[in-house]
Amino acid sequence: MVSSPIQATNSPEKLQVLWAGVRRQHYQSLTELYQQMYTDLLNFGLFFGHDSVAAKDAVNQIFLEIWERGNSLPAVDNVRSYLITYLRRKLLREFEHGNRFVELTDSEIMSQRSYEEVIVQAQQEERIKKRLQAALAELTPRQKELIEMRFFRNLSNEAISQETGMHINTVYNTTSSALKTLRQQLGQEDYYNLLTVWPLLFPLLFQADSLTYS
Amino acid sequence: MNYENYTVDDFLMDDQFLAYCQGSDSAAVLFWETWQLGKPPNIFAFQEAERLCRLLNGQKPRLNESLRELDDLIRSRDRPVPIIPLPVSRGFQRWVVAASVLLAIGLCWAGYQYWNNQYISYETGYNQQRTVSLPDGSRVVLNSHSVLRHRRNGFSGNERVVELTGEGYFSVRHLVPLTPFRVVTNDAFDVQVLGTEFTLSNRPTLHRVVLNSGRIRVSFHDNRPAVVMQPGQLVEVDDSTRRLRQRAVRADQYNAWLRNQFLFDNTSLTDVIHQIEEQFGVTVQIDGDKLAEQTVTGILPISKPETVLEAVAALAQLKVRKTKNVFILSKN
Numbered sequence: 001m002v003s004s005p006i007q008a009t010n011s012p013e014k015l016q017v018l019w020a021g022v023r024r025q026h027y028q029s030l031t032e033l034y035q036q037m038y039t040d041l042l043n044f045g046l047f048f049g050h051d052s053v054a055a056k057d058a059v060n061q062i063f064l065e066i067w068e069r070g071n072s073l074p075a076v077d078n079v080r081s082y083l084i085t086y087l088r089r090k091l092l093r094e095f096e097h098g099n100r101f102v103e104l105t106d107s108e109i110m111s112q113r114s115y116e117e118v119i120v121q122a123q124q125e126e127r128i129k130k131r132l133q134a135a136l137a138e139l140t141p142r143q144k145e146l147i148e149m150r151f152f153r154n155l156s157n158e159a160i161s162q163e164t165g166m167h168i169n170t171v172y173n174t175t176s177s178a179l180k181t182l183r184q185q186l187g188q189e190d191y192y193n194l195l196t197v198w199p200l201l202f203p204l205l206f207q208a209d210s211l212t213y214s
Numbered sequence: 215m216n217y218e219n220y221t222v223d224d225f226l227m228d229d230q231f232l233a234y235c236q237g238s239d240s241a242a243v244l245f246w247e248t249w250q251l252g253k254p255p256n257i258f259a260f261q262e263a264e265r266l267c268r269l270l271n272g273q274k275p276r277l278n279e280s281l282r283e284l285d286d287l288i289r290s291r292d293r294p295v296p297i298i299p300l301p302v303s304r305g306f307q308r309w310v311v312a313a314s315v316l317l318a319i320g321l322c323w324a325g326y327q328y329w330n331n332q333y334i335s336y337e338t339g340y341n342q343q344r345t346v347s348l349p350d351g352s353r354v355v356l357n358s359h360s361v362l363r364h365r366r367n368g369f370s371g372n373e374r375v376v377e378l379t380g381e382g383y384f385s386v387r388h389l390v391p392l393t394p395f396r397v398v399t400n401d402a403f404d405v406q407v408l409g410t411e412f413t414l415s416n417r418p419t420l421h422r423v424v425l426n427s428g429r430i431r432v433s434f435h436d437n438r439p440a441v442v443m444q445p446g447q448l449v450e451v452d453d454s455t456r457r458l459r460q461r462a463v464r465a466d467q468y469n470a471w472l473r474n475q476f477l478f479d480n481t482s483l484t485d486v487i488h489q490i491e492e493q494f495g496v497t498v499q500i501d502g503d504k505l506a507e508q509t510v511t512g513i514l515p516i517s518k519p520e521t522v523l524e525a526v527a528a529l530a531q532l533k534v535r536k537t538k539n540v541f542i543l544s545k546n
Contacts, residue, residue: 031281035238038277052274060284067288122272132269151270154236156229172227179223179266186266 135185237276
Protein backbone atom coordinates (compact mmCIF):
# COMPACT_ATOMS: atom_id res chain seq x y z
CA MET A 1 0.00 0.00 0.00
CA VAL A 2 1.60 3.18 -1.16
CA SER A 3 0.52 6.77 -0.92
CA SER A 4 -3.07 7.82 -0.51
CA PRO A 5 -5.45 7.61 -3.44
CA ILE A 6 -8.02 9.60 -1.49
CA GLN A 7 -8.75 12.83 -3.25
CA ALA A 8 -8.26 15.34 -0.47
CA THR A 9 -9.88 18.36 -2.00
CA ASN A 10 -12.26 18.42 -4.90
CA SER A 11 -10.81 21.05 -7.08
CA PRO A 12 -13.55 23.09 -8.80
CA GLU A 13 -11.83 22.59 -12.15
CA LYS A 14 -11.92 18.81 -11.83
CA LEU A 15 -15.60 18.94 -10.90
CA GLN A 16 -16.29 21.10 -13.94
CA VAL A 17 -14.69 18.52 -16.21
CA LEU A 18 -16.72 15.73 -14.64
CA TRP A 19 -19.90 17.76 -14.91
CA ALA A 20 -19.30 18.27 -18.62
CA GLY A 21 -18.78 14.53 -18.92
CA VAL A 22 -22.08 13.81 -17.22
CA ARG A 23 -23.83 16.15 -19.64
CA ARG A 24 -22.33 14.14 -22.50
CA GLN A 25 -23.74 10.97 -20.89
CA HIS A 26 -20.28 9.75 -19.93
CA TYR A 27 -21.01 7.22 -17.23
CA GLN A 28 -17.53 7.15 -15.71
CA SER A 29 -17.74 10.89 -15.19
CA LEU A 30 -20.91 10.32 -13.24
CA THR A 31 -19.34 7.70 -10.94
CA GLU A 32 -16.23 9.83 -10.46
CA LEU A 33 -18.30 12.87 -9.63
CA TYR A 34 -20.23 10.71 -7.19
CA GLN A 35 -17.01 9.55 -5.52
CA GLN A 36 -15.74 13.12 -5.33
CA MET A 37 -18.92 14.51 -3.83
CA TYR A 38 -20.31 11.62 -1.79
CA THR A 39 -18.80 12.41 1.60
CA ASP A 40 -19.28 16.13 1.21
CA LEU A 41 -22.97 15.77 0.30
CA LEU A 42 -23.67 13.21 2.99
CA ASN A 43 -22.07 15.39 5.64
CA PHE A 44 -24.19 18.25 4.48
CA GLY A 45 -27.27 16.08 4.89
CA LEU A 46 -26.13 15.18 8.40
CA PHE A 47 -25.56 18.81 9.28
CA PHE A 48 -29.03 19.41 7.98
CA GLY A 49 -30.31 17.10 10.66
CA HIS A 50 -31.13 14.10 8.52
CA ASP A 51 -29.93 10.61 9.22
CA SER A 52 -27.20 9.19 7.02
CA VAL A 53 -29.41 6.66 5.20
CA ALA A 54 -31.96 9.31 4.24
CA ALA A 55 -29.11 11.54 3.08
CA LYS A 56 -27.61 8.71 1.03
CA ASP A 57 -30.99 7.98 -0.60
CA ALA A 58 -31.43 11.64 -1.47
CA VAL A 59 -27.92 11.80 -2.95
CA ASN A 60 -28.60 8.72 -5.07
CA GLN A 61 -31.88 10.22 -6.24
CA ILE A 62 -30.06 13.39 -7.28
CA PHE A 63 -27.45 11.50 -9.24
CA LEU A 64 -30.12 9.39 -10.92
CA GLU A 65 -31.91 12.58 -11.94
CA ILE A 66 -28.85 14.34 -13.28
CA TRP A 67 -27.92 11.22 -15.23
CA GLU A 68 -31.38 11.03 -16.78
CA ARG A 69 -31.40 14.72 -17.60
CA GLY A 70 -28.07 14.36 -19.41
CA ASN A 71 -27.45 17.15 -21.92
CA SER A 72 -30.48 19.09 -20.72
CA LEU A 73 -28.50 19.80 -17.54
CA PRO A 74 -27.40 23.37 -17.19
CA ALA A 75 -23.76 24.32 -17.47
CA VAL A 76 -22.79 25.11 -13.90
CA ASP A 77 -20.05 27.38 -12.61
CA ASN A 78 -19.86 25.91 -9.15
CA VAL A 79 -20.72 22.24 -9.32
CA ARG A 80 -20.36 21.72 -5.59
CA SER A 81 -22.75 24.46 -4.55
CA TYR A 82 -25.18 23.42 -7.32
CA LEU A 83 -25.27 19.89 -5.94
CA ILE A 84 -25.57 21.05 -2.34
CA THR A 85 -28.51 23.30 -3.20
CA TYR A 86 -30.06 20.44 -5.15
CA LEU A 87 -29.66 18.15 -2.14
CA ARG A 88 -31.04 20.73 0.22
CA ARG A 89 -34.17 21.20 -1.90
CA LYS A 90 -34.55 17.47 -2.23
CA LEU A 91 -34.29 16.86 1.48
CA LEU A 92 -36.65 19.70 2.29
CA ARG A 93 -39.21 18.47 -0.22
CA GLU A 94 -38.93 15.03 1.25
CA PHE A 95 -39.56 16.32 4.74
CA GLU A 96 -42.33 18.65 3.70
CA HIS A 97 -43.88 15.62 2.14
CA GLY A 98 -43.47 13.72 5.37
CA ASN A 99 -44.86 16.82 7.13
CA ARG A 100 -42.70 16.51 10.19
CA PHE A 101 -40.10 19.14 9.61
CA VAL A 102 -40.18 22.82 10.36
CA GLU A 103 -38.12 24.49 7.70
CA LEU A 104 -34.97 26.05 9.05
CA THR A 105 -32.67 28.39 7.23
CA ASP A 106 -29.32 27.18 6.07
CA SER A 107 -27.38 29.33 8.51
CA GLU A 108 -29.47 28.28 11.48
CA ILE A 109 -28.76 24.65 10.82
CA MET A 110 -25.10 25.16 10.11
CA SER A 111 -24.59 27.29 13.18
CA GLN A 112 -26.56 25.02 15.42
CA ARG A 113 -25.01 21.73 14.41
CA SER A 114 -21.44 20.86 15.11
CA TYR A 115 -19.45 17.80 14.14
CA GLU A 116 -19.76 16.46 17.67
CA GLU A 117 -23.51 16.84 17.70
CA VAL A 118 -23.81 15.17 14.33
CA ILE A 119 -21.76 12.11 15.15
CA VAL A 120 -23.33 11.73 18.59
CA GLN A 121 -26.74 11.98 16.93
CA ALA A 122 -25.76 9.34 14.40
CA GLN A 123 -25.24 6.65 17.04
CA GLN A 124 -28.00 4.20 17.72
CA GLU A 125 -27.40 3.28 21.34
CA GLU A 126 -27.97 5.78 24.08
CA ARG A 127 -24.99 4.46 26.06
CA ILE A 128 -22.62 4.94 23.16
CA LYS A 129 -23.98 8.43 22.57
CA LYS A 130 -23.14 9.40 26.15
CA ARG A 131 -19.71 7.84 26.03
CA LEU A 132 -18.91 9.47 22.72
CA GLN A 133 -20.03 12.83 24.01
CA ALA A 134 -17.86 12.43 27.09
CA ALA A 135 -14.89 11.29 25.03
CA LEU A 136 -15.15 14.20 22.60
CA ALA A 137 -15.40 16.65 25.52
CA GLU A 138 -11.93 15.57 26.64
CA LEU A 139 -10.34 16.56 23.33
CA THR A 140 -8.72 19.90 22.65
CA PRO A 141 -10.28 21.99 19.85
CA ARG A 142 -7.36 21.23 17.57
CA GLN A 143 -7.62 17.50 18.23
CA LYS A 144 -11.34 17.66 17.52
CA GLU A 145 -10.65 19.50 14.27
CA LEU A 146 -8.14 16.90 13.13
CA ILE A 147 -10.45 14.00 14.04
CA GLU A 148 -13.25 15.62 12.06
CA MET A 149 -11.01 16.17 9.07
CA ARG A 150 -9.68 12.67 9.11
CA PHE A 151 -12.73 10.60 9.90
CA PHE A 152 -15.66 12.76 8.95
CA ARG A 153 -14.33 14.59 5.93
CA ASN A 154 -12.21 11.64 4.88
CA LEU A 155 -9.01 13.58 4.38
CA SER A 156 -5.64 11.88 4.23
CA ASN A 157 -2.89 12.87 6.64
CA GLU A 158 -1.16 14.65 3.80
CA ALA A 159 -4.29 16.58 2.85
CA ILE A 160 -4.83 17.60 6.45
CA SER A 161 -1.27 18.82 6.64
CA GLN A 162 -1.83 20.89 3.52
CA GLU A 163 -5.10 22.33 4.71
CA THR A 164 -3.98 23.20 8.24
CA GLY A 165 -0.42 24.13 7.39
CA MET A 166 0.78 21.77 10.12
CA HIS A 167 3.71 19.48 9.56
CA ILE A 168 2.65 15.97 8.64
CA ASN A 169 4.32 14.55 11.75
CA THR A 170 2.44 17.00 13.94
CA VAL A 171 -0.79 16.02 12.26
CA TYR A 172 0.05 12.38 12.85
CA ASN A 173 0.98 12.82 16.50
CA THR A 174 -1.91 15.09 17.38
CA THR A 175 -4.41 12.71 15.77
CA SER A 176 -2.81 9.70 17.50
CA SER A 177 -3.03 11.26 20.91
CA ALA A 178 -6.64 12.26 20.26
CA LEU A 179 -7.40 8.64 19.32
CA LYS A 180 -5.82 7.36 22.54
CA THR A 181 -8.05 9.64 24.60
CA LEU A 182 -11.10 8.57 22.64
CA ARG A 183 -10.26 4.90 22.97
CA GLN A 184 -9.82 5.18 26.71
CA GLN A 185 -13.41 6.37 26.96
CA LEU A 186 -14.94 4.31 24.18
CA GLY A 187 -12.74 1.24 24.68
CA GLN A 188 -13.89 0.73 28.26
CA GLU A 189 -17.30 0.15 26.83
CA ASP A 190 -15.87 -2.82 24.99
CA TYR A 191 -14.19 -4.08 28.14
CA TYR A 192 -17.58 -4.22 29.84
CA ASN A 193 -19.05 -5.79 26.78
CA LEU A 194 -16.39 -8.49 26.81
CA LEU A 195 -17.10 -9.21 30.48
CA THR A 196 -20.75 -9.84 29.80
CA VAL A 197 -20.36 -11.87 26.64
CA TRP A 198 -17.12 -13.68 27.46
CA PRO A 199 -18.56 -17.22 27.47
CA LEU A 200 -19.60 -16.70 23.87
CA LEU A 201 -16.00 -15.88 22.93
CA PHE A 202 -14.55 -19.21 24.12
CA PRO A 203 -14.50 -20.81 20.69
CA LEU A 204 -12.70 -17.78 19.29
CA LEU A 205 -10.13 -17.84 22.06
CA PHE A 206 -9.39 -21.51 21.53
CA GLN A 207 -9.06 -20.93 17.82
CA ALA A 208 -6.60 -18.10 18.48
CA ASP A 209 -4.56 -20.42 20.77
CA SER A 210 -4.27 -23.12 18.19
CA LEU A 211 -3.13 -20.54 15.66
CA THR A 212 -0.34 -19.24 17.90
CA TYR A 213 1.00 -22.68 18.80
CA SER A 214 0.94 -24.14 15.29
CA MET B 215 4.87 -3.23 6.64
CA ASN B 216 3.49 -6.01 8.79
CA TYR B 217 -0.20 -5.41 9.33
CA GLU B 218 -0.41 -8.36 11.72
CA ASN B 219 1.42 -6.25 14.31
CA TYR B 220 -0.90 -3.28 13.85
CA THR B 221 -2.66 -1.91 16.92
CA VAL B 222 -6.04 -0.16 16.82
CA ASP B 223 -4.31 3.21 16.58
CA ASP B 224 -2.04 2.02 13.77
CA PHE B 225 -5.05 0.96 11.72
CA LEU B 226 -6.83 4.23 12.38
CA MET B 227 -3.81 6.25 11.28
CA ASP B 228 -3.46 4.25 8.04
CA ASP B 229 -4.97 6.03 5.04
CA GLN B 230 -5.60 2.76 3.20
CA PHE B 231 -7.45 1.39 6.16
CA LEU B 232 -9.52 4.54 6.22
CA ALA B 233 -10.27 4.17 2.50
CA TYR B 234 -11.43 0.62 3.19
CA CYS B 235 -13.52 1.75 6.14
CA GLN B 236 -15.30 4.48 4.20
CA GLY B 237 -15.51 2.43 1.02
CA SER B 238 -13.92 5.26 -0.96
CA ASP B 239 -11.35 3.16 -2.79
CA SER B 240 -12.18 -0.18 -4.33
CA ALA B 241 -8.56 -1.40 -4.31
CA ALA B 242 -8.29 -0.73 -0.56
CA VAL B 243 -11.64 -2.45 0.06
CA LEU B 244 -10.49 -5.52 -1.84
CA PHE B 245 -7.12 -5.57 -0.05
CA TRP B 246 -8.52 -5.38 3.49
CA GLU B 247 -11.34 -7.79 2.84
CA THR B 248 -8.82 -10.34 1.57
CA TRP B 249 -6.49 -9.61 4.50
CA GLN B 250 -9.26 -10.40 7.00
CA LEU B 251 -9.89 -13.80 5.38
CA GLY B 252 -6.33 -14.84 6.34
CA LYS B 253 -7.47 -14.90 10.01
CA PRO B 254 -4.83 -12.44 11.29
CA PRO B 255 -4.10 -12.61 15.06
CA ASN B 256 -4.91 -8.92 15.48
CA ILE B 257 -8.36 -9.27 13.95
CA PHE B 258 -9.92 -7.86 17.12
CA ALA B 259 -7.80 -4.72 16.84
CA PHE B 260 -8.86 -4.45 13.21
CA GLN B 261 -12.53 -4.79 14.09
CA GLU B 262 -12.25 -2.30 16.92
CA ALA B 263 -10.54 0.18 14.60
CA GLU B 264 -13.35 -0.29 12.08
CA ARG B 265 -15.95 0.31 14.76
CA LEU B 266 -14.29 3.52 15.92
CA CYS B 267 -13.82 4.68 12.37
CA ARG B 268 -17.50 4.25 11.59
CA LEU B 269 -18.44 5.85 14.85
CA LEU B 270 -16.35 8.93 14.11
CA ASN B 271 -17.57 9.30 10.53
CA GLY B 272 -21.19 9.51 11.65
CA GLN B 273 -22.17 5.96 10.55
CA LYS B 274 -22.34 7.02 6.94
CA PRO B 275 -23.02 4.21 4.47
CA ARG B 276 -19.89 3.08 2.66
CA LEU B 277 -19.29 4.90 -0.59
CA ASN B 278 -18.76 1.76 -2.66
CA GLU B 279 -22.02 0.24 -1.44
CA SER B 280 -23.97 3.42 -2.12
CA LEU B 281 -22.45 3.69 -5.57
CA ARG B 282 -23.52 0.15 -6.33
CA GLU B 283 -27.05 1.12 -5.29
CA LEU B 284 -26.97 4.08 -7.65
CA ASP B 285 -25.69 1.85 -10.42
CA ASP B 286 -28.55 -0.60 -9.87
CA LEU B 287 -30.98 2.29 -9.78
CA ILE B 288 -29.79 3.60 -13.15
CA ARG B 289 -29.69 0.16 -14.72
CA SER B 290 -33.23 -0.63 -13.59
CA ARG B 291 -34.40 2.63 -15.16
CA ASP B 292 -32.68 1.91 -18.47
CA ARG B 293 -34.50 -1.34 -18.92
CA PRO B 294 -38.21 -1.55 -19.57
CA VAL B 295 -40.23 -2.20 -16.47
CA PRO B 296 -39.91 -5.91 -15.79
CA ILE B 297 -43.07 -7.94 -15.72
CA ILE B 298 -43.29 -9.41 -12.28
CA PRO B 299 -44.27 -13.05 -12.57
CA LEU B 300 -46.80 -14.53 -10.25
CA PRO B 301 -45.15 -15.95 -7.14
CA VAL B 302 -46.06 -19.42 -8.29
CA SER B 303 -43.71 -21.85 -9.95
CA ARG B 304 -44.13 -22.20 -13.69
CA GLY B 305 -44.95 -25.87 -13.55
CA PHE B 306 -47.67 -25.39 -10.99
CA GLN B 307 -49.01 -22.44 -12.94
CA ARG B 308 -49.25 -24.54 -16.07
CA TRP B 309 -51.11 -27.25 -14.25
CA VAL B 310 -53.52 -24.73 -12.79
CA VAL B 311 -54.16 -23.23 -16.23
CA ALA B 312 -54.54 -26.64 -17.85
CA ALA B 313 -56.83 -27.85 -15.10
CA SER B 314 -59.03 -24.78 -15.22
CA VAL B 315 -59.28 -24.92 -19.00
CA LEU B 316 -60.25 -28.59 -18.82
CA LEU B 317 -62.71 -27.86 -16.05
CA ALA B 318 -64.27 -25.03 -18.06
CA ILE B 319 -64.55 -27.24 -21.14
CA GLY B 320 -65.96 -30.04 -19.01
CA LEU B 321 -68.55 -27.77 -17.46
CA CYS B 322 -69.54 -26.40 -20.86
CA TRP B 323 -69.84 -29.90 -22.26
CA ALA B 324 -71.84 -31.14 -19.27
CA GLY B 325 -74.09 -28.10 -19.45
CA TYR B 326 -74.58 -28.60 -23.18
CA GLN B 327 -75.38 -32.26 -22.67
CA TYR B 328 -77.80 -31.43 -19.91
CA TRP B 329 -79.44 -28.79 -22.06
CA ASN B 330 -79.60 -31.16 -24.99
CA ASN B 331 -81.12 -33.90 -22.92
CA GLN B 332 -83.88 -31.73 -21.61
CA TYR B 333 -87.36 -32.51 -22.77
CA ILE B 334 -89.40 -30.20 -24.88
CA SER B 335 -93.06 -30.87 -24.20
CA TYR B 336 -96.23 -30.02 -26.05
CA GLU B 337 -99.42 -30.43 -24.13
CA THR B 338 -103.11 -30.14 -24.82
CA GLY B 339 -105.88 -29.76 -22.29
CA TYR B 340 -109.29 -31.31 -22.51
CA ASN B 341 -111.17 -30.46 -25.67
CA GLN B 342 -108.06 -28.89 -27.17
CA GLN B 343 -106.09 -29.72 -30.26
CA ARG B 344 -102.72 -28.57 -31.24
CA THR B 345 -100.50 -28.99 -34.25
CA VAL B 346 -96.84 -29.42 -33.43
CA SER B 347 -94.06 -28.96 -35.94
CA LEU B 348 -91.05 -31.02 -35.04
CA PRO B 349 -87.44 -30.00 -35.80
CA ASP B 350 -87.23 -32.53 -38.66
CA GLY B 351 -90.25 -31.05 -40.42
CA SER B 352 -92.67 -33.75 -39.29
CA ARG B 353 -96.03 -32.64 -37.96
CA VAL B 354 -98.03 -34.05 -35.13
CA VAL B 355 -101.61 -33.11 -34.41
CA LEU B 356 -102.23 -33.67 -30.74
CA ASN B 357 -105.70 -34.60 -29.71
CA SER B 358 -107.18 -33.42 -26.43
CA HIS B 359 -105.47 -34.17 -23.14
CA SER B 360 -102.23 -35.40 -24.66
CA VAL B 361 -98.55 -34.84 -24.18
CA LEU B 362 -95.90 -35.11 -26.82
CA ARG B 363 -92.32 -34.62 -25.79
CA HIS B 364 -88.85 -35.15 -27.14
CA ARG B 365 -85.34 -34.43 -26.03
CA ARG B 366 -83.78 -31.33 -27.49
CA ASN B 367 -81.24 -33.54 -29.27
CA GLY B 368 -83.89 -36.14 -30.12
CA PHE B 369 -83.62 -35.33 -33.80
CA SER B 370 -79.87 -34.95 -34.19
CA GLY B 371 -78.83 -38.59 -33.98
CA ASN B 372 -79.45 -41.36 -36.48
CA GLU B 373 -82.92 -41.86 -35.05
CA ARG B 374 -85.75 -39.47 -34.31
CA VAL B 375 -87.46 -40.18 -31.02
CA VAL B 376 -90.61 -38.68 -29.51
CA GLU B 377 -92.77 -39.81 -26.63
CA LEU B 378 -96.52 -39.71 -26.66
CA THR B 379 -99.13 -39.93 -24.00
CA GLY B 380 -102.66 -39.49 -25.28
CA GLU B 381 -103.46 -39.39 -28.96
CA GLY B 382 -101.78 -37.90 -31.95
CA TYR B 383 -101.88 -37.96 -35.69
CA PHE B 384 -98.37 -38.17 -37.06
CA SER B 385 -97.28 -36.97 -40.42
CA VAL B 386 -93.67 -38.07 -40.50
CA ARG B 387 -91.34 -36.64 -43.04
CA HIS B 388 -89.27 -39.06 -45.00
CA LEU B 389 -85.63 -38.20 -44.62
CA VAL B 390 -82.65 -39.03 -46.81
CA PRO B 391 -80.50 -40.66 -45.58
CA LEU B 392 -82.97 -42.95 -43.96
CA THR B 393 -83.61 -41.86 -40.41
CA PRO B 394 -86.13 -43.87 -38.42
CA PHE B 395 -88.79 -41.96 -36.51
CA ARG B 396 -89.78 -43.69 -33.32
CA VAL B 397 -92.76 -42.95 -31.13
CA VAL B 398 -92.22 -44.30 -27.66
CA THR B 399 -95.16 -44.85 -25.37
CA ASN B 400 -95.18 -45.53 -21.69
CA ASP B 401 -97.44 -48.49 -22.26
CA ALA B 402 -97.81 -51.35 -24.67
CA PHE B 403 -95.66 -50.51 -27.65
CA ASP B 404 -93.42 -48.24 -29.63
CA VAL B 405 -93.90 -47.32 -33.25
CA GLN B 406 -91.05 -47.04 -35.65
CA VAL B 407 -91.73 -45.07 -38.77
CA LEU B 408 -89.99 -44.61 -42.02
CA GLY B 409 -92.07 -41.86 -43.48
CA THR B 410 -95.75 -42.07 -43.19
CA GLU B 411 -99.02 -40.95 -41.67
CA PHE B 412 -100.72 -42.70 -38.83
CA THR B 413 -102.81 -42.21 -35.74
CA LEU B 414 -101.46 -43.36 -32.47
CA SER B 415 -103.65 -43.63 -29.42
CA ASN B 416 -101.98 -44.19 -26.10
CA ARG B 417 -104.89 -43.67 -23.74
CA PRO B 418 -105.33 -45.33 -20.35
CA THR B 419 -107.70 -47.90 -21.85
CA LEU B 420 -106.80 -47.64 -25.48
CA HIS B 421 -103.46 -48.51 -27.12
CA ARG B 422 -103.97 -48.33 -30.82
CA VAL B 423 -102.23 -47.49 -34.04
CA VAL B 424 -103.97 -46.88 -37.32
CA LEU B 425 -101.81 -46.48 -40.38
CA ASN B 426 -102.96 -44.14 -43.09
CA SER B 427 -100.04 -44.39 -45.50
CA GLY B 428 -96.50 -45.67 -45.69
CA ARG B 429 -95.13 -48.37 -43.49
CA ILE B 430 -94.62 -48.65 -39.80
CA ARG B 431 -93.33 -51.21 -37.43
CA VAL B 432 -94.90 -51.67 -34.05
CA SER B 433 -92.67 -53.18 -31.43
CA PHE B 434 -94.21 -54.26 -28.17
CA HIS B 435 -92.86 -53.77 -24.71
CA ASP B 436 -93.45 -57.42 -23.85
CA ASN B 437 -91.94 -60.31 -25.78
CA ARG B 438 -94.48 -60.23 -28.56
CA PRO B 439 -92.97 -60.13 -32.03
CA ALA B 440 -93.07 -56.81 -33.78
CA VAL B 441 -95.77 -56.12 -36.31
CA VAL B 442 -95.16 -54.39 -39.61
CA MET B 443 -98.31 -52.60 -40.61
CA GLN B 444 -99.77 -51.89 -44.01
CA PRO B 445 -101.81 -48.79 -44.78
CA GLY B 446 -105.42 -49.10 -43.66
CA GLN B 447 -104.49 -51.49 -40.90
CA LEU B 448 -105.33 -51.14 -37.25
CA VAL B 449 -103.36 -52.62 -34.38
CA GLU B 450 -104.56 -52.35 -30.84
CA VAL B 451 -103.80 -53.93 -27.52
CA ASP B 452 -106.81 -54.78 -25.45
CA ASP B 453 -106.55 -53.04 -22.17
CA SER B 454 -107.93 -55.83 -20.00
CA THR B 455 -106.76 -58.97 -21.76
CA ARG B 456 -103.59 -57.44 -23.24
CA ARG B 457 -104.37 -59.33 -26.40
CA LEU B 458 -103.35 -57.96 -29.74
CA ARG B 459 -106.03 -57.15 -32.24
CA GLN B 460 -105.34 -56.47 -35.88
CA ARG B 461 -107.81 -55.62 -38.56
CA ALA B 462 -108.25 -53.65 -41.72
CA VAL B 463 -110.11 -50.41 -41.21
CA ARG B 464 -110.90 -47.17 -42.91
CA ALA B 465 -107.99 -45.31 -41.51
CA ASP B 466 -109.51 -41.86 -41.74
CA GLN B 467 -112.24 -42.98 -39.39
CA TYR B 468 -109.68 -43.00 -36.64
CA ASN B 469 -108.46 -39.53 -37.18
CA ALA B 470 -111.86 -37.95 -37.38
CA TRP B 471 -110.86 -35.82 -34.43
CA LEU B 472 -108.56 -34.03 -36.81
CA ARG B 473 -111.64 -32.80 -38.52
CA ASN B 474 -113.23 -32.05 -35.17
CA GLN B 475 -115.51 -35.04 -35.31
CA PHE B 476 -116.35 -38.15 -33.38
CA LEU B 477 -116.75 -40.96 -35.83
CA PHE B 478 -118.42 -44.06 -34.42
CA ASP B 479 -118.78 -47.06 -36.67
CA ASN B 480 -120.32 -49.85 -34.68
CA THR B 481 -118.28 -48.68 -31.79
CA SER B 482 -119.11 -50.16 -28.41
CA LEU B 483 -120.70 -47.79 -25.96
CA THR B 484 -117.74 -48.36 -23.63
CA ASP B 485 -115.30 -47.10 -26.27
CA VAL B 486 -117.56 -44.19 -27.09
CA ILE B 487 -117.64 -43.20 -23.44
CA HIS B 488 -113.84 -43.53 -23.16
CA GLN B 489 -113.41 -41.25 -26.14
CA ILE B 490 -115.79 -38.71 -24.70
CA GLU B 491 -114.09 -38.88 -21.31
CA GLU B 492 -110.67 -38.38 -22.88
CA GLN B 493 -111.94 -35.57 -25.04
CA PHE B 494 -113.69 -33.56 -22.39
CA GLY B 495 -112.24 -34.77 -19.08
CA VAL B 496 -115.62 -35.74 -17.75
CA THR B 497 -116.82 -38.90 -16.02
CA VAL B 498 -119.54 -40.89 -17.68
CA GLN B 499 -121.25 -43.88 -16.14
CA ILE B 500 -123.56 -46.43 -17.72
CA ASP B 501 -126.42 -47.44 -15.54
CA GLY B 502 -127.76 -50.80 -16.59
CA ASP B 503 -126.54 -54.29 -17.47
CA LYS B 504 -125.40 -55.14 -20.94
CA LEU B 505 -125.78 -51.55 -22.05
CA ALA B 506 -122.00 -51.27 -22.43
CA GLU B 507 -121.99 -53.82 -25.24
CA GLN B 508 -124.42 -51.80 -27.29
CA THR B 509 -122.81 -50.23 -30.36
CA VAL B 510 -123.15 -46.78 -31.75
CA THR B 511 -122.73 -45.59 -35.33
CA GLY B 512 -122.66 -41.96 -36.39
CA ILE B 513 -120.63 -38.81 -36.89
CA LEU B 514 -120.88 -36.20 -34.18
CA PRO B 515 -119.26 -32.77 -34.09
CA ILE B 516 -116.97 -32.27 -31.14
CA SER B 517 -118.65 -29.48 -29.24
CA LYS B 518 -119.68 -29.62 -25.59
CA PRO B 519 -119.80 -32.85 -23.57
CA GLU B 520 -123.55 -32.33 -22.87
CA THR B 521 -124.36 -31.99 -26.57
CA VAL B 522 -122.23 -34.99 -27.57
CA LEU B 523 -123.71 -37.16 -24.82
CA GLU B 524 -127.25 -36.08 -25.76
CA ALA B 525 -126.48 -37.15 -29.33
CA VAL B 526 -124.95 -40.44 -28.22
CA ALA B 527 -127.93 -41.08 -25.97
CA ALA B 528 -130.27 -40.37 -28.83
CA LEU B 529 -128.36 -42.77 -31.12
CA ALA B 530 -128.40 -45.49 -28.48
CA GLN B 531 -131.94 -44.70 -27.43
CA LEU B 532 -130.88 -43.90 -23.90
CA LYS B 533 -131.38 -41.07 -21.48
CA VAL B 534 -128.64 -38.87 -20.04
CA ARG B 535 -128.66 -37.08 -16.77
CA LYS B 536 -126.13 -35.22 -14.80
CA THR B 537 -125.47 -35.46 -11.12
CA LYS B 538 -122.77 -33.16 -9.86
CA ASN B 539 -119.74 -34.02 -12.01
CA VAL B 540 -120.94 -37.32 -13.37
CA PHE B 541 -122.98 -38.00 -16.47
CA ILE B 542 -125.16 -41.08 -16.28
CA LEU B 543 -126.51 -42.92 -19.28
CA SER B 544 -129.49 -45.10 -18.57
CA LYS B 545 -132.51 -46.75 -20.13
CA ASN B 546 -134.95 -44.34 -18.63
